[in-house]
Structures are given as C-alpha cells and as structure tokens.
Amino acid sequence: MGKLSLTGGARLVGTVRSSGSKNSTLAIMAGALLGKGRTVQHNVPEIGDVRTMMDMLRALGVGCEELSQGVVSIDATDIENTEAPYELVKKMRASFCVLGPLLARRGYAKVAMPGGCDIGARPIDLHVKGIQALGAVVNIEHGFVEAEGDGLRGAQIYFNLPSAGATQHIMATACLAQGVTTIHNAAMEPEVVELCNLLTKMGANIRGAGTPTVRIEGVKELHGTEFEVVPDRMEAGTFAVATTMTMGDVTVENIRPDHIEPFVLKLREVGAIVDMYDNAMRVRCNARPMATDITTMPHPGFPTDLQQPFAAMLSIAQGVSIVTENVYERRFKYVNEIGRMGADIKQDGRTAVITGTAKLLGAPVTAPDLRGGAALICAGLAAEGQTDISGTEHVERGYENLTYKLCQLGAQIVSNPNDIERESILV
Ligand code: EPZ
Secondary structure (H helix, E strand, O other): OOEEEEEOOOOOEEEEEOOEOHHHHHHHHHHHHHEOOEEEEEOOOOOHHHHHHHHHHHHOOOEEEEEEOOEEEEEOOOOOOOEEOHHHHOOOHHHHHHHHHHHHHHOEEEEEOOOOOOOOOOOOHHHHHHHHHOOOEEEEEOOEEEEEOOOOEOOEEEOOOOOHHHHHHHHHHHOOOEOEEEEEOOOOOHHHHHHHHHHHHOOOEEEOEOEOEEEEEOOOOEOOOEEEOOEOHHHHHHHHHHHHHOOOEEEEEOOOHHHOHHHHHHHHHOOOEEEEOOOEEEEEOOOOOEOOOEEEOOOOOEOHHHHHHHHHHHOOOEOEEEEEEOOOOOOOOOHHHHHOOOOEEEEEOOEEEEEOOOOOEOOEEEOOOHHHHHHHHHHHHHOEOEEEEEOOHHHHOOOOOHHHHHHHOOOEEEEOOOOOOOOOOOO
C-alpha cells in the first residue's frame, strides 16, 4: 500500500507544469482501436491508469508501446482478440469503452462489467442502450457484457443524463456504423470534444461535439493519426487548491483556460487571485479563504472531480459552505478522514455542510479513492504538524509525479516513509 508523510505549513511557491489529461488519454486510447493503422499520442501522462489501458490493448493483440516518455504508439491494424480480460477491466472503468470499438471493428466484443473508484453505482445502462440502438445484440451475464452485430447502423439515441463516458463510447462506435447517428442530451465535457478531434483526424465525420446534440455520419474505415493530449484540468485545479490553502504563489503552466473556467470562477470567490494567460495561470492567496457554496454538475458546471480538493479548502475557510454533489452518490468518502484532522463537515446524502476551522491538525488518514486522496494531500499541506496518508496508490492512478511536483514547490513530503530512499526535496 502506498504511503505519504506530509509536514504541513510550507507555502507552495514557484512554477509547475500540468501533465496530459488522464481522462482524455484513456478515451483516446480506446478510440484508437477504430483506426486501421498506427495512432501516436503525445503528452501522455505516466500514471497507473494509462499503464492499465496499455495492458488492455496488448491483451487484445493490438500493438501498443511507449516510444519515448509521454509518447505512446497504438497500432490497431489488426485486432486479434475481442475479449477484454476481467482482471484489467475491474481495475479501471474507462477500459469498458473498448467494447464499442471492438464490436465496430470485429462484429463481436466481450468485456467485463467495469470497476474503478468506488464513488457510486456507476451503471452502464446508457452505454448498453447506445450499443443496442446501433443494432448490436447485447447479453449481460456472469459479470460480462457480450455484444454481437455485423454492420452497425446509425440511430437516434437519447441519453437520460449527459454521461461523459457513454457519449464518448457511442460517438466513437457510431463512426463505423452505416448511416447517421444522433446523440441527444450528450455530455459536453472537454474530453468529449478532444475525442471528437482525434476521431476526425482519423477520418470520422462528426458534428456538434461539445453541444447537447452530436451527429455522426458513419464511414467505412478510419486510419491512424498523430495526436497531442490536452492538459489535465483536474490536476491543474488540484495545484490551484493546494496553493490557495497554503497561501502560496504558484504559476501552473500547460493549461487550457477554457477547460477550467467554471473552477477558476469559484476559486476567485474564496479570495484567491487568479491571473489567466494563454496556457498558464498564476494563483496567489494571502489570507484564509472565504466560504462559498459549490454544486457539481456535468460540464460546464463545477466539475465533480474537483469537488473533494475544493471541499478540503472550504474546511479551513472563514464561514459555512455547502457542497452539493449531483454527479456521484458516494463521493464524500474523504469526509470522515479529513474529519480526523479537525475538519467540521456534516454530510447528509448528496450534501455536505462545511463549517470552516482556522486550521487543520495533522493526523494519520487513508485515501478512499483518487480525488479523495488528492483532497487529503491538500489538507495535509495546510495542516499543522504531520499527516501520514496511506492508500496513495489510488492517487498514483491519476496524478503524474504529484509528490515530486509538490516538493518542487516547497512541500515537505516523504513517499513510503518506511522505505530507505526518501523522495522529499528540500527546496
Ligand atoms: C468520466 O467518468 C470520468 N472518468 C470521471 O472522472 C468523471 O467524474 C465523469 O466522467 C464526469 O465528468 C473518465 O473519464 C475515465 P459519467 P464516467 O458517465 O464517464 C451515471 C476521475 O476521478 N451514469 O459522466 O464514468 C453515473 O453513475 C473520474 O478522474 C449512468 O447512470 O462518468 C454518474 O452518476 C471519476 N449510466 C453520472 O452518470 C451510464 O450508463 C456521470 O457519469 C453511465 C453513467
């Protein structure tokens, strides 16, 4: 089990560079399966989930290799195997989205029901509805989803809610269906737009990505391409929260301002000074943050993946804040852990009432999931004393070199404190 030992109190100061987006990378790796050729991705983050997806593609008999740091080549000219192994799919929900591309390319796919962070039920009914609408016969039993159908056909598909994953999954699959597919009530996340950009470069015909209505005109074949992964908006937001909590002054480079606007507007409400540039933002805070309310929503609402770090910041804010989590029903698992540090958070269902306290006190805590772990790290950086966080393997799934980057900004962190080697860099 991964462990971090943080000594709180240091202001974060300096410059840090966001890595490529985890969520965009994973969608693009699945989308590359549609191309009869080689797709090379640049700015790919070196994180656990990407390694899992690479293993998944290799298990399908697809060429997949890291050409150099952050550069991954996927050659899907031939797809030998149409069954995605359970031990990989259970590790990461995004791997489920290989089902549609396998079906579109080979007429058959068998993929285990997805796993990933325990933040809610996370059903796949919209994914299945879309695959069935495109003409496949879907059978779900023994924990596997089996889809069969030669010659997918375009369809009108309505999503009861704007699911990012289902939108990406069906948009990609429909590229090789005969005729026109229209997805109504589609998700508008930046990762949907980025996947559309990749597929378009591969020869797809898609209109409306980033709006509630996406229209895909199927083509016979897609080819490989080269693609640059966008910066990770959740990583950038996490650095901005940590900077605000430690009253620091950090410039986050390699960002897409248009992707994090909802978050930045809320960050300014707590008193942070945020200067936006073409592909960077400077975050400063010289006073205890002020309380504000956040309500997570599908894009362009406040992103659910930044709810936990933001709530950690509100736990030391002046005043009472209300956090409403509308996307996942179990995304407050960090509340008990941060409560051990003195945070006053009363959670009831999808709402948490946070009464800000002047300071948190370091304590031993356990990361419950990826973003909850990031929240605890932010809390430990601002807390008085030492915070020992276990379960940080969750965090390593989705943040590239987070400890190293924070230490470069002045954080006092030791990875796996029981080991001999130390990773803290005293700046
Ligand atoms: C993606 O998950 C991201 N993961 C999530 O980030 C992110 O929180 C989420 O989108 C929302 O933006 C990846 O891209 C790998 P959804 P996804 O389908 O696609 C319900 C992180 O921390 N739903 O938009 O699974 C679902 O239960 C992760 O990086 C159905 O009901 O999210 C949830 O309540 C966490 N039926 C809501 O929709 C379905 O068939 C939003 O889910 C699909 C989803």
